Amino acid sequence: MLKNTIQTALRWLFSPLVFSIAFLAPLTTQTLIALELMVPGTPAIIAGLIAGGAFGLMAHFRGSWIWIK
């Protein structure tokens, strides 16, 4: 029971979707702001979530972050 819970949690933690939302989305947002392409605020966060989330979804369903598999 505990083993299964831990395995599920880890699978979730290491999944492309979580990585894209928890890391790539903030990275995209903060890069857009640092490059002065957007100002800090909700639109920048949404842009990061869309870019990161789309990338994560693609990786989740294709099993690959890039064209190669």
Add this chain to the structure above:
Amino acid sequence: MDQVADTIDWDVLSDDELDAMERKIAAKYMQKFPIGIIAWGFTNTLVWLALWPLVLMDILPLWIAFPIAVLNVTLAYLPSHDAQHSIIARRGQPLRWLNELLGHVSLIPFATPFRYLRHTHMEHHNHANDPDLDPDYDVHASDRLNFFRKHLTKMQPGHTGEEDRYSEALVRTGRSNLMIEAVVVRTLYMLVLYGLALTGYAIEAALLWWIPMHIAQVYIPYYLSWKPHHPGSATGRYKDTEAFRSHLGNVGSSGMQYHVIHHLYPRIPLMDTPAAYRELRPILERKGCNLRGL
């Protein structure tokens, strides 16, 4: 240094005499205390740890910190590698604590546990190039381009392969508990990345750790595994590893031009393998090693 082999006519020596001479030369280098790699391991980790406050407090610009972090993460493995082979001190020796401490501390930037790497690495030494038992066998590729292609494939979320070989090796040798350490350390690494990113430090996390990790995860298997074992088709003491001449020189290839010495005598410190190679070279030639003109 006293060259054991300076005035010898190698061609008149029998196989047994060559063996004895090989062991005598190797023993000389195995007695050396690797102060250089100890300093390297601790300094490297300290510098990498220092980058974080320096960057987060705007004392050091990120564009300067990034290449330093790449070097730190890439250089993190080799001091632990000497410790994996107990080169600083073997079990029961007074400085054993230092050996183990170096192994653990030097790997912090590389976010991989020492005992997990040590045990799987020993299996690599025991079964180098064995398609069934060598945990590093997946690194083999027909050429450089194929190596990078395989590496890219391996990094993808849908890939299963090398991790399984490491797990298999641990299960086979009754050390599956070490997988827990690997999972814990990688989980911590991910949580730190996520935590930094979600608190406004995503760029710092990417440039000080995430991207350097990706670079290190290409460089290390390329120079420490693929290149010296290429083509990976032969097994046996004098056949499973080859010398090579790197475009980046000995320093740029982390001393791996002389990796053949490491596989013959794993307890020779990394920094002494070039000297040991030069002295052992006539014997290695006669034993049938492929030295590729080095």
